[in-house]
Amino acid sequence: MATVINDTEHVEVEAVLDSRWLMQPAAFSALTGWTLKPEGMCREDVCAPIYHRDQVISADGLIDLQHAAPVVGLSAVVDPERRVAALAASAPIRAQEMISLAAPEFTLANLSGDPVSLHDFDRRKVLLLAWSSW
Amino acid sequence: MWQQLQQELGPHGLSIIAVAIDSDVDAVREWAAHAPELTVVIDREYTVAERYGIVNVPATVWIDEDGHIVRPADTAMGDDRFRAFAHVDSSVHHTLLRKWVMNDERDLDDGTVASLMERPSPELQLARLHRRIAVLLHDRGDMDGAGIHLAAATALAPNDWVIRRGSMPMTGVDPFGAEFFSFVEEWMAAGSPGYRLRTGREDITG
Numbered sequence: 001m002a003t004v005i006n007d008t009e010h011v012e013v014e015a016v017l018d019s020r021w022l023m024q025p026a027a028f029s030a031l032t033g034w035t036l037k038p039e040g041m042c043r044e045d046v047c048a049p050i051y052h053r054d055q056v057i058s059a060d061g062l063i064d065l066q067h068a069a070p071v072v073g074l075s076a077v078v079d080p081e082r083r084v085a086a087l088a089a090s091a092p093i094r095a096q097e098m099i100s101l102a103a104p105e106f107t108l109a110n111l112s113g114d115p116v117s118l119h120d121f122d123r124r125k126v127l128l129l130a131w132s133s134w
Numbered sequence: 135m136w137q138q139l140q141q142e143l144g145p146h147g148l149s150i151i152a153v154a155i156d157s158d159v160d161a162v163r164e165w166a167a168h169a170p171e172l173t174v175v176i177d178r179e180y181t182v183a184e185r186y187g188i189v190n191v192p193a194t195v196w197i198d199e200d201g202h203i204v205r206p207a208d209t210a211m212g213d214d215r216f217r218a219f220a221h222v223d224s225s226v227h228h229t230l231l232r233k234w235v236m237n238d239e240r241d242l243d244d245g246t247v248a249s250l251m252e253r254p255s256p257e258l259q260l261a262r263l264h265r266r267i268a269v270l271l272h273d274r275g276d277m278d279g280a281g282i283h284l285a286a287a288t289a290l291a292p293n294d295w296v297i298r299r300g301s302m303p304m305t306g307v308d309p310f311g312a313e314f315f316s317f318v319e320e321w322m323a324a325g326s327p328g329y330r331l332r333t334g335r336e337d338i339t340g
Contacts, residue, residue, distance in 0.1 A: 082276065098251040116175050125234070133303075
């Protein structure tokens with residue numbers, strides 16, 4: 001097994017790791033919600049064409065996570081040697097979300113370890129104060 | 135001061151969520167002890183930084199009752215302790231905050247807010263992912279692996295304070311030491327990139 005930090009979640013996945021991070025199409029689909037079809041990577045009724053098919057799909061039909069990520073609007077960093085990868089929205093998709101001005105939801109632990117979410121403050125004005133001890 | 139602002143403006147509908155972009159839980163606990171009225175949460179993986187475009191701290195984002203961002207990330211100090219260094223008059227932001235909370239007066243319209251959001255470059259987004267991997271490897275005790283990913287993050291986003299300075303404690307570098315000051319010089323030579331809003335900024339020449 002290997003670990004993918006999928007946005008805010010840590011997910012254990014099956015992967016074939018050498019110099020690349022390869023996954024069975026079903027495992028890739030479970031991770032990202034995108035499914036490999038003849039017309040490209042598809043989710044619901046949207047399909048994204050695959051331009052560099054030899055990079056995205058290996059000779060034995062596995063999906064290369066690093067190269068498939070940009071096809072479906074994700075950024076990816078893979079470290080096959082340490083069996084860890086991280087995925088998040090690509091820069092253009094995050095930028096689109098930002099300019100919509102909808103405050104992104106988040107859930108983080110307080111000092112007692114209890115989850116706190118933005119939506120706990122519905123109908124309040126919120127000042128997010130980002131700070132650090134460093 | 136944030137504690138006082140929470141006491142003053144809480145009854146008028148304001149909640150301050152202090153998001154510690156930090157791995158040092160003890161340091162966060164010590165800070166939080168001085169601000170018992172604030173909601174304090176810990177963002178070890180820089181989730182909020184990534185979603186709200188936080189590139190330096192301390193910074194604030196204002197969110198209204200409908201979950202709508204009405205002021206983008208910008209440097210905001212609790213007091214004037216760092217004024218000589220940061221050249222920010224903290225009271226300017228506090229005055230704007232009171233006007234917004236008490237009178238619903240905004241100093242920026244939506245179009246301005248949208249244009250000032252810190253949209254990530256592809257490199258910065260990758261740097262943030264390297265940072266997340268570094269935290270995981272650090273937690274597993276793989277300091278070499280963490281160091282490799284922090285170095286990759288720094289190479290991709292050399293002028294992002296959250297990536298750059300925020301990584302120093304994890305690698306045992308003093309965030310107030312020589313490496314920090316050489317980073318500041320490098321950052322200034324690059325034209326001090328960062329928040330463009332500069333609320334309360336006292337401009338310095340030269």
